[in-house]
Amino acid sequence: xxxxxxxxxxxxxxxxxxxxxxxxxxxxxxxxxxxxxxxxxxxxxxxxxxxxxxxxxxxxxxxxxxxxxxxxxxxxxxxxxxxxxxxxxxxxxxxxxxxxxxxxxxxxxxxxxxxxxxxxxxxxxxxxxxxxxxxxxxxxxxxxxxxxxxxxxxxxxxxxxxxxxxxxxxxxxxxxxxxxxxxxxxxxxxxxxxxxxxxxxxxxxxxxxxxxxxxxxxxxxxxxxxxxxxxxxxxxxxx
Numbered sequence: 001x002x003x004x005x006x007x008x009x010x011x012x013x014x015x016x017x018x019x020x021x022x023x024x025x026x027x028x029x030x031x032x033x034x035x036x037x038x039x040x041x042x043x044x045x046x047x048x049x050x051x052x053x054x055x056x057x058x059x060x061x062x063x064x065x066x067x068x069x070x071x072x073x074x075x076x077x078x079x080x081x082x083x084x085x086x087x088x089x090x091x092x093x094x095x096x097x098x099x100x101x102x103x104x105x106x107x108x109x110x111x112x113x114x115x116x117x118x119x120x121x122x123x124x125x126x127x128x129x130x131x132x133x134x135x136x137x138x139x140x141x142x143x144x145x146x147x148x149x150x151x152x153x154x155x156x157x158x159x160x161x162x163x164x165x166x167x168x169x170x171x172x173x174x175x176x177x178x179x180x181x182x183x184x185x186x187x188x189x190x191x192x193x194x195x196x197x198x199x200x201x202x203x204x205x206x207x208x209x210x211x212x213x214x215x216x217x218x219x220x221x222x223x224x225x226x227x228x229x230x231x232x233x234x235x236x237x238x239x
Contacts, residue, residue, distance in 0.1 A: 001026050001222065002080075003162060005135040020229045020239050024080055025221035029213040030160050031084035034130055037184040037206055041156050042066045047203060069093040074126025076100050076119070076142070077133030077161065083112060085130060098122055123150040128158060135162035145170040148179060156182050160212060163188040172198050175205060186212040
């Protein structure tokens, strides 16, 4: 993949070991999974599935959904995955996307037709806050109690990046109080999750075991990219 927060890069450097990532291979599958979660959350697919399974057909009138149309996507971390997500959503009739990425040059925002905003403006404006940033000292705990309070009551938080970026206790509290409409998480502060997670008790949450984007195509492309990097290295080219 592309996350290397579990790798001691300093130790690799001291031992003259090259650390490589498979940039690009994860862009499409993670973006596609994020779109799927956006639709599943807004159309309340999990709840409606349970209505049928538990014989509560007539309760359907209590669970009205909404569309992606006319809503605003806010991306935290506008790298390859964030850019792929914006491209996939072009046909859904959403408003112009916004993004927070202090490392991306202004001209790239302009090329992508994405408005660059502060984190505070993104949180208060977006209907979907989708996290696609690496985990590091600057992003750890980036979304906590204060940030969640800035989000709109009808907004959704999606994290397909890394656990630790979102304060899970604060998120659980916000969801219980309906401060935000819902959330979807593919990653957690402590992995693997082998005991029932507190977020799993809530009906406005979708969870996955850090595998929401796992597809045949994903692992095919990761394998190809990793092999190409090793071939590049063996022939004296920069991977």
